[in-house]
Amino acid sequence: MSFSIQDKPIDPRVLEARLRDDRAGACVTFEGWVRDHNEGEAVTALEYEAHEPIAVAEGEKILAEARERFDVIAIHAEHRVGSLAIGDCAVWVGVSAAHRGAAFDACRYVIDEIKARVPIWKKEHYADGDSGWVNCATRAPAHRAGQAAKVS
Amino acid sequence: MMQVTARYFAAFREQAGKESERVETRARTAGELYGELATRHGFADPRARCKVAINDELRDWDAELADGDVVLFFPPVAGG
Numbered sequence: 001m002s003f004s005i006q007d008k009p010i011d012p013r014v015l016e017a018r019l020r021d022d023r024a025g026a027c028v029t030f031e032g033w034v035r036d037h038n039e040g041e042a043v044t045a046l047e048y049e050a051h052e053p054i055a056v057a058e059g060e061k062i063l064a065e066a067r068e069r070f071d072v073i074a075i076h077a078e079h080r081v082g083s084l085a086i087g088d089c090a091v092w093v094g095v096s097a098a099h100r101g102a103a104f105d106a107c108r109y110v111i112d113e114i115k116a117r118v119p120i121w122k123k124e125h126y127a128d129g130d131s132g133w134v135n136c137a138t139r140a141p142a143h144r145a146g147q148a149a150k151v152s
Numbered sequence: 153m154m155q156v157t158a159r160y161f162a163a164f165r166e167q168a169g170k171e172s173e174r175v176e177t178r179a180r181t182a183g184e185l186y187g188e189l190a191t192r193h194g195f196a197d198p199r200a201r202c203k204v205a206i207n208d209e210l211r212d213w214d215a216e217l218a219d220g221d222v223v224l225f226f227p228p229v230a231g232g
Binding site (some may be wrong): 052054058079090114116117118119120122136 | 161163164166171197198201203205208209210224226227228229230231232
């Protein structure tokens, strides 16, 4: 029942086993995968960076909130850092509960809050050789020029 | 004047061209310091979308600074 930052590949089957409990009648897991496109750009790879002390503290806080709000039995989440390839698992959230409603709700709550609150950043590498930090108003001028050219 | 250490992450680190620096400032709050440093380094993200931590604890932008604080500036997060 914890949140962690991982620099090694995430193995969903190993994590899922941690949710096992004889009282559990439902298990909901979420996997976030690296996809090959974002906002019209062809993406070739991703790099994730975290500030681990605060990322773990905030992640644990989110899991504690989920345990308080929803009737869950076990809950666990992990997020990758480092270089990831297309198809890699970047984030994993798993919840077991007696009934499916709490498991779905808690899983959704945790992934949404992780995305909004945990200090993790994603740098996309594009097929044209450019790169950019997602959500930041800081893309390289060359990239913006490329975007404008494609739009016009 | 007081002296604090500013630490930059992700896009902020690349824009500032450094991971951290010692800063002499008259800023009273974390938000005022962000204003100064955003001007110096060209940070374009509005404060409301960013986060700040003082001595490894997330704080509000109106948190007051003390001499010797380590102030961490987080650009908009993008986990998941």
